[in-house]
Amino acid sequence: MRDENINVKIYNLNKKEIHIKKIDQLIKEMIASQIPINFDIEALKAQAIMAMTLLVRKMKIFGGVGCKEYERADICKGEKWMDEDELKKKWGDDFERNWKKVDRAFKETEGKIITINNKPIDPRYHLTCGGATENSENVDGSKILYLRRMLCDYCKNSPYYSNYVELSLEEIEKRLDIKTEKASPTKGPNIEGIIEEIIRDEQGRIRSMKIGGKKLKGAEVMKLLGLNSTRFGWKPIAFRIETKGEGHGLGLCQYGANEMAKEGKTAEEILKYYFTGVEIKTVEKPSVDSPMKGKVIVLDAGHGGDNTEDVVGVNGTREKDINLSITLKLADFLRKAGAKVYLTRETDVYVPLSQRADISNNIKPNFFLSIHQNSFGNPNISGSEIYYYRGDKEGEILANHILEQFSSMIGITSKGVKVAGFYLLREVRSSTLQVEVGFITNPEEEKKLKNEKYQTLVAREICNAFIKYYSYE
Ligand SMILES: [Zn+2]
Ligand SMILES: [Zn+2]
Known part of the structure; x- marks a missing residue:
């Protein structure tokens, strides 16, 4: 399954230029730079799986x-690592030996990624948690199911366990951009555990106070500390601030991972400990012949059967029939490109919307595509429009690709990509599009939509949009 040809396009934000690196090389450089090299091989393997997960x-x-x-x-540059030349400089004579270890961590985990619901997770890690990892909502504000608080005393021997x-x-004052009160001879705050229970007379003289738990008269303090009055x-002018752990505390604790590895745990066991509810899977690498290999698509031909909510053209063309015909052709194209395709209906039957959503939610595809035709009172209106659910970035990108293909290859007018809250857009838990191919109420477009060759073109260009989506250009 080894495919040497996968290149990663890296954008350097400082130099504003792109360079290309083989994925194998990049993963090795990431392992080498992101975890101490003297850690146990299983900890390095866990890091390797996280690197691959991030890339996928x-x-x-x-x-x-x-x-x-x-x-x-x-x-882009946000993901930091050193390249091989920099590592050679850093490691000197140890380079060969260290690089061998990195290579082993890479080879023994090749293609493995951490998933939840068949999707790669965001593989967060930090150096030392200091006793427990953190819930994501306490760091990023959003609740992520696999980034849960895990007790971890594995890292208690880490040099970063506690610090100050x-x-x-x-x-x-400078760093927090604040101003504190000036010191004053007649005032001075309670400082819990240090200076407490201060009693002054009306002139502001200290009668008594408790310092470090010991009760002292004002005169005693004056004498012992050599004060003039x-x-x-008082006012504190320095603080010793004690910390536990190193890093944001999300996901995998690297020192903990190393300790678990030393106790005989495997990379996968370590990852499953720190990431709640995940599965380790091997990704299918796409190939030139099957650009859609490994992708799962659910196609949904709108309406069908006895249902009469579909639109009807001036010459009696039923939307449901056009939808089904284009959908079946699209399924063929996508399967030929290597995708796994499921259909909510394959014949002229009506499937309730809730059932269509259930089908997809069980399959958990990469995309759910619902095919429809449009209608409008004015018969002059024609063209394609596509709906997606607010915030569905992947859906929005694919939708734009489809309209681009339609317009450049078939000459269909683009009426734009739009946000909507339709039932299926809302209830299907994958990226979901509703493609309105054309206006059946426009007599010219109605005639085209009925034409098998035209339907084939439409299906072919939707498939090409998918391929484009999964490639670079
Ligand atoms: Zn820890
Ligand atoms: Zn419809």
Whole structure:
């Protein structure tokens, strides 16, 4: 299954240029830079699986959305790693030995990714959790089911388990952009555990106070500390701030992973411990002959059977028949391209909408496509429009590809990609589009839509849009 030809397009935000790297090489560089090299091989393997998961999640060839800043690239500089030359410099004489270890971690996990509902997860990790990992909503604000709080005392021997910084008040004021009150000889705050129970007379002289749990008279403090007066105040000017752990605490704790590995746990066991409810799967790498290999698509021919909610053309053409015909042809094209295709109906029957959603939600496809024809009072209106559900970025991108193919290859007018809240867009839990191929109420378009050759063209171009979606250009 080894495919040396998968290239990753990397966009360098600083240099504003793209460079290309083989996926195998990139994964090895990522392992080498993202986890201490002296860690156990199973911890390195867990890191390797996370690196592959991230790439599958991002790369267009696997259906990812690519780099946010530059849409023609797979990943951008946000994902940090050192390249082989930099690693050679860093490791010196140890390079050969270290690189061998990295290569082993890569080979023993090749193609494996972490999934939930058949989709690659966002593989978060940090150096040391300090006792427990964190729920995602406490860090990012959104609740992610596989990023749950896990107790972890595996990392208790990590040098990062607990730490502290000492900061002057001045520094704290600067960094937090705040101003604290000035010190005053007649005021001074309670500082729990240090200075408490302060009693002053009317002139502001200290009668008594508790310092570090010990009750002292003002005069005693004055004498012991060598102060000039019992009229004194205070203000902390430095803080020692103690921390536990290193990093955001989401997902895998690397020091913990290393300890688990030393105790004999495998990479997969480690990943399943830190990511709740996930499965480890092997991805199918796309090939040139079957660009849709590994993709699962559910096609839905709108309406059907006794249902009369479909639209009817001036010459009596029924929408449901055109929908079914285009859908069957599209299924053929997609299967030839290597996709696994399921249909909500294959004949002229009516399937309730809730059942169509259930079918898809059981299959959990990459895309759900509902095929329809449009209608309008004015018979002059023609063209294609596509609906997607608000926030469905993948759906929006595919929809734009379809309209581009329609217009450049068949000359169909684009009426645009639009947001809608239709039942299936809402209830199907995959990326979902409703494609309104043409206006059956426009006599010219009605005639075309009835034509088998035209239907084939439409199906072919939807398939081509899919292929485009899963490739670069
Ligand atoms: Zn930990
Ligand atoms: Zn319809």
